[in-house]
Amino acid sequence: MKVEVPSYYEIMQLPDLPAFDYQPQPYHGPSAEEVLRLRRQFLNPGIFLYYKRPLMIVEGKGQYVFDEQGRRYLDALGGIVTISVGHCHPDVVAAAHHQNELLQHSTTIYLHPNIAEYAQKLAAKMPGDLKVCYFVNSGSEANDLALLMARAYTGNYDVIALRNSYHGGNAAGMGLTAHRTWKFNVPHGFGVHHAVAPDPFRGAWGRDDARAGFNYAADVKSLIDHATSGRVAAFIAESIQGVGGCVVFPDNYLKHAYEHVRAAGGLCIADEVQTGFGRTGTHYWGFETQDVIPDVVTLAKGIGNGAPLGAVVTTHKIASAIAQRLHFNTFGGNPVVCAQGAAVLDVIEREKLQANALRIGNQILGGLSTLQAKHNIIGDIRGKGLLLGIELVKDRTTKEPATDESAHVLESCRDMGLLLGKGGLYGQTIRFSPPMCAHEKDADFLLEILDAAFNAL
Numbered sequence: 171m172k173v174e175v176p177s178y179y180e181i182m183q184l185p186d187l188p189a190f191d192y193q194p195q196p197y198h199g200p201s202a203e204e205v206l207r208l209r210r211q212f213l214n215p216g217i218f219l220y221y222k223r224p225l226m227i228v229e230g231k232g233q234y235v236f237d238e239q240g241r242r243y244l245d246a247l248g249g250i251v252t253i254s255v256g257h258c259h260p261d262v263v264a265a266a267h268h269q270n271e272l273l274q275h276s277t278t279i280y281l282h283p284n285i286a287e288y289a290q291k292l293a294a295k296m297p298g299d300l301k302v303c304y305f306v307n308s309g310s311e312a313n314d315l316a317l318l319m320a321r322a323y324t325g326n327y328d329v330i331a332l333r334n335s336y337h338g339g340n341a342a343g344m345g346l347t348a349h350r351t352w353k354f355n356v357p358h359g360f361g362v363h364h365a366v367a368p369d370p371f372r373g374a375w376g377r378d379d380a381r382a383g384f385n386y387a388a389d390v391k392s393l394i395d396h397a398t399s400g401r402v403a404a405f406i407a408e409s410i411q412g413v414g415g416c417v418v419f420p421d422n423y424l425k426h427a428y429e430h431v432r433a434a435g436g437l438c439i440a441d442e443v444q445t446g447f448g449r450t451g452t453h454y455w456g457f458e459t460q461d462v463i464p465d466v467v468t469l470a471k472g473i474g475n476g477a478p479l480g481a482v483v484t485t486h487k488i489a490s491a492i493a494q495r496l497h498f499n500t501f502g503g504n505p506v507v508c509a510q511g512a513a514v515l516d517v518i519e520r521e522k523l524q525a526n527a528l529r530i531g532n533q534i535l536g537g538l539s540t541l542q543a544k545h546n547i548i549g550d551i552r553g554k555g556l557l558l559g560i561e562l563v564k565d566r567t568t569k570e571p572a573t574d575e576s577a578h579v580l581e582s583c584r585d586m587g588l589l590l591g592k593g594g595l596y597g598q599t600i601r602f603s604p605p606m607c608a609h610e611k612d613a614d615f616l617l618e619i620l621d622a623a624f625n626a627l
């Protein structure tokens with residue numbers, strides 16, 4: 171199907187989406203205009219929409235989604251880094267469907283095989299002594315629980331997080347997050363101190379500096395010495411900052427930061443909500459790309475391919491610290507989401523999606539470098555596997571963020587059948603995180619469309 175495009179693209183030869191043998195179902199629901207009206211009248215006004223002409227997505231298959239008119243788009247944002255194995259993967263759907271028919275809910279006060287078997291399977295993917303799983307419903311909840319665990323275990327209070335981080339929208343997550351966009355002007359995040367973001371593009375030490383990781387980590391030590399009693403409960407970091415615009419830390423940053431934190435009695439928490447489950451390509455977990463083993467790992471998003479599932483994984487020793495009180499979460503480890511989570515692990519393995527993330531990610535990265543040579547507005551390209559970003563700047567010397575241009579590129583790509591994300595404090599970074607089943611032809615399509623969007627700026 172040739173995509174419908176606004177007139178200024180008509181003169182260009184735009185590529186078709188790769189062929190895909192799937193027919194979406196006819197849509198009989200309310201129109202996009204009606205849904206927008208209902209949202210405005212009955213939904214939280216704080217939720218935001220992408221695109222001037224809001225997009226309504228009613229079906230998804232693999233790496234593609236369909237709007238209510240049956241138009242197909244390449245979902246290169248993956249439901250904000252959540253669709254790991256592909257939209258409505260048949261195995262994941264079947265697992266959820268089977269469990270939905272048997273028993274939808276029981277809670278952990280009774281035995282159920284799914285939660286126990288899934289915990290075993292998930293723990294088997296973790297290195298070292300990370301063998302105890304807690305199940306929750308979201309990444310924010312996982313981070314909240316991880317903080318509780320660190321404080322209960324260490325007896326310390328202060329927490330070091332990073333500037334430019336995103337860790338969730340509840341009180342704990344908002345406190346850890348360091349982006350004004352997501353922070354309400356209310357008390358939150360008691361005891362949280364934010365270290366300098368180890369951002370080689372905007373920070374003091376760049377990629378050409380072999381000691382950059384060491385130098386950025388020194389700020390963690392300085393913060394511990396100046397802002398706390400010298401003893402801390404935890405250090406938390408995403409393994410690549412996602413919402414912050416796909417910021418990849420210099421080599422050895424986490425290694426040195428962990429040393430400072432452990433010397434101050436703290437636990438090291440890796441927020442793997444975006445970087446887990448093979449997405450970085452070279453490793454199953456993002457922290458492995460920095461050659462560290464954390465004490466606590468928090469998971470969500472891609473873990474369930476769309477199911478409301480989050481998890482915290484830690485060691486038996488640390489887990490025992492929060493066994494001093496009862497722990498209960500009504501939906502955490504629900505039989506249906508555990509069935510779905512287990513199916514996701516199997517699909518990643520069987521379909522070798524980690525290797526595919528590396529291959530397709532490298533193909534996209536290579537194409538992005540070609541685009542960077544052609545379009546001055548691309549200040550930086552970065553990422554690992556299928557977690558990639560390009561930072562747009564008005565001027566490569568001043569690095570002034572090109573916020574409007576980034577929004578414009580997103581709009582034009584959507585018009586041409588490509589859905590992308592944006593991140594960074596100013597929305598200046600375009601993000602790519604398609605489902606890990608994306609194909610070479612999808613990468614070609616993405617690059618050609620992006621080129622057309624830059625040409626049209």
Ligand SMILES: Cc1ncc(COP(=O)(O)O)c(C=O)c1O
Pocket residue numbers: 307308309310311313336337338339343408412413441442443444470471
């Ligand atoms: C790195 C990271 N941690 C935590 C969260 C919060 O997850 P949730 O939205 O499931 O609460 C997010 C969400 O975007 C995230 O990107």
